[in-house]
Amino acid sequence: MTADAAQVLRARRPRARSRAARVRVALLGVLGVLAVAAAWELYKALGPDDGVVVAGTRVLPRTTDLAMPHTWEMVARLLEPTTSQAGAAPLWLTVAQAALVSLAIAGVGWVVGTLVGVGLGLLMQVWRVAEHGLLPWIVLSQTVPLIAFAPVVRSWGARIEIAGWQWPPWLSVAVIASYLAFFPVAIGTLKGLQSPQHTHLELMHSYGASRWQTLRSVRLPAAVPYLLPALRLGAASAVIGTVVAEVSTGYLDGIGRQLVAFAGQASGDPAKAWAPIFGAIALGLVAAGLVGLAGVALRTYRRGEAS
Amino acid sequence: MSETINGDGVAVAANGVGKTFDTRSGEVQALTGVDLRVAAGEFVSLIGPSGCGKSTLMRLLADLDSPSEGTIEVFGKTPAQARRDQDYGIAFQQAGLLPWRTVAANIGLPLELHGTDRAARAARVAELAELVGLSDFADRYPDQLSGGMQQRVAIARSLAEQPRLLLMDEPFGALDEMTRERMQAELSRIVGESGAAVVFVTHSIPEAVFLSDRVVVMSPRPGRITGVVDIGIGRDVPRDESLRETTAFFAKVTEVREALHGTPVTASGREGR
Numbered sequence A: 001m002t003a004d005a006a007q008v009l010r011a012r013r014p015r016a017r018s019r020a021a022r023v024r025v026a027l028l029g030v031l032g033v034l035a036v037a038a039a040w041e042l043y044k045a046l047g048p049d050d051g052v053v054v055a056g057t058r059v060l061p062r063t064t065d066l067a068m069p070h071t072w073e074m075v076a077r078l079l080e081p082t083t084s085q086a087g088a089a090p091l092w093l094t095v096a097q098a099a100l101v102s103l104a105i106a107g108v109g110w111v112v113g114t115l116v117g118v119g120l121g122l123l124m125q126v127w128r129v130a131e132h133g134l135l136p137w138i139v140l141s142q143t144v145p146l147i148a149f150a151p152v153v154r155s156w157g158a159r160i161e162i163a164g165w166q167w168p169p170w171l172s173v174a175v176i177a178s179y180l181a182f183f184p185v186a187i188g189t190l191k192g193l194q195s196p197q198h199t200h201l202e203l204m205h206s207y208g209a210s211r212w213q214t215l216r217s218v219r220l221p222a223a224v225p226y227l228l229p230a231l232r233l234g235a236a237s238a239v240i241g242t243v244v245a246e247v248s249t250g251y252l253d254g255i256g257r258q259l260v261a262f263a264g265q266a267s268g269d270p271a272k273a274w275a276p277i278f279g280a281i282a283l284g285l286v287a288a289g290l291v292g293l294a295g296v297a298l299r300t301y302r303r304g305e306a307s
Numbered sequence B: 001m002s003e004t005i006n007g008d009g010v011a012v013a014a015n016g017v018g019k020t021f022d023t024r025s026g027e028v029q030a031l032t033g034v035d036l037r038v039a040a041g042e043f044v045s046l047i048g049p050s051g052c053g054k055s056t057l058m059r060l061l062a063d064l065d066s067p068s069e070g071t072i073e074v075f076g077k078t079p080a081q082a083r084r085d086q087d088y089g090i091a092f093q094q095a096g097l098l099p100w101r102t103v104a105a106n107i108g109l110p111l112e113l114h115g116t117d118r119a120a121r122a123a124r125v126a127e128l129a130e131l132v133g134l135s136d137f138a139d140r141y142p143d144q145l146s147g148g149m150q151q152r153v154a155i156a157r158s159l160a161e162q163p164r165l166l167l168m169d170e171p172f173g174a175l176d177e178m179t180r181e182r183m184q185a186e187l188s189r190i191v192g193e194s195g196a197a198v199v200f201v202t203h204s205i206p207e208a209v210f211l212s213d214r215v216v217v218m219s220p221r222p223g224r225i226t227g228v229v230d231i232g233i234g235r236d237v238p239r240d241e242s243l244r245e246t247t248a249f250f251a252k253v254t255e256v257r258e259a260l261h262g263t264p265v266t267a268s269g270r271e272g273r
Helices: A002-010 A019-046 A071-079 A091-126 A128-141 A146-158 A169-193 A198-206 A211-249 A255-264 A274-297 B054-061 B079-084 B103-107 B109-113 B118-131 B147-158 B177-194 B205-211 B241-245 B247-261
Strands: A052-054 A057-060 B010-023 B026-039 B043-047 B069-074 B088-091 B165-169 B197-202 B214-219 B224-230
Touching: A019 A071, A071 A091, A071 A274, A091 A128, A091 A169, A091 A211, A091 A255, A091 A274, A128 A169, A146 A169, A146 A211, A169 A211, A198 A211, A198 B088, A211 A255, A211 A274, A211 B109, A255 A274, B010 B054, B010 B197, B026 B054, B026 B197, B026 B224, B043 B054, B043 B205, B054 B069, B054 B165, B054 B197, B069 B079, B088 B147, B103 B109, B103 B118, B103 B147, B109 B118, B118 B147, B147 B177, B177 B205, B177 B241, B197 B205, B205 B241, B205 B247, B214 B247, B224 B247, B241 B247
Parallel strands: B043 B197, B043 B214, B088 B165, B165 B197
Antiparallel strands: A052 A057, B010 B026, B010 B069, B214 B224
């Protein structure tokens, strides 16, 4: 089989990033952050104090320390105590704690959203009528402003009490997060389940395979490459949903509330307002990263299509 | 036309089969008045230009489509029943391997679906991998294989349940000429060992002559059978490179070509419709 061996050598190897490539990606990421910081400082140094105003509209922000603190001040502020009270925790810790609370809520929202999304995707694939009947509503659901129905969810939740168990406020936040998270998952699942090659489906038909067997052996594995980005998008949506829902339901422990509270203190402590913004960014990155791990676990299903 | 070439019974019997497709631009007659018999163990190629309905005919045999008129029997059953009974194995132009499954898991897919237990499955898969010369590649994934090797996996998979009939729709169509000739020789050997009847769709004349007991020539608009050429190279003659250079082989290639182009040829093997 020497001819075969030669062919195998020529054939495409599975995608595996070399160490060098991974280091380069990391470096590029750091470089990107530095570039943003440099652009910020450059504009702050060169831009006019009052910003750029065109026809009465300010198109570029003021460059005062109040509006645009130095990047190093923002970083330094993270290490200082949160408040001037004695024994106050450093700002980064306060932010990290709030971010963790939000991450946990977003996680619950993501799980619920994923279950609902995959369920809807399956329903729409298995039952054509459901696709025609449900899909427009699913799309429409995302046009409802979150801020409009967040208080409604909260007030409904507050009235739920089952055998002494009281609906906790964080659950309302999670439900709202799941409302955003389910959408990309539902669409991704449907697309993925519909993605198998015609040949694969005909093959299953020729085997007399049941719907369930076709689903398990062909449709679900084929859906993985569609599902993973959808799950990642869902994670990002869950984070956004959590932050917005925290603000609009008045939930106090998460990063959303902290964003508002610290922004209110910006006139006296401009750098502090940026801390929860960094926290929210880190939150989003961690959430997307965790889902990325799922992609590593499922890498067999992401192999390039055999011709 | 002989009913029994290699022994017992009829694998495929099509009587007056027609197929019309409804398209946006009206009805298209893909097949009309097709009568075809394939004996058990016989290798029959369907050859013709694009649009002659050769693939459609194969799809009807496989119950991937149903005829608009006429009847089809596969081992005396309806195609649907034959499909449910797994009387045939099938291979397409695209290998159609599941990219997330290894070679072994791809070959074993039909066995897995039909509840063959793990040990028996492993044994049969090993046997098939051996048969198509891929034992060393059982743990590879399809994207690590060349096109020819992928196609061999597909053939092994189609043989998994020892079908008495193989339906093959241009399985070598996407391969280069060198690989293609080697695959033809291997297929001939494999089919010889399995004793299955084969309906083989192709648009290559030498391929059809090399492999077949009979070549069914088809013509488009509407798709129909216009001739049948008996190849008459016995099964005992080894299908190897030397066969391709014999005068008998060339004569048959010429005969099939003439049948394809509609030039009158000697009446040998011609089948009136």
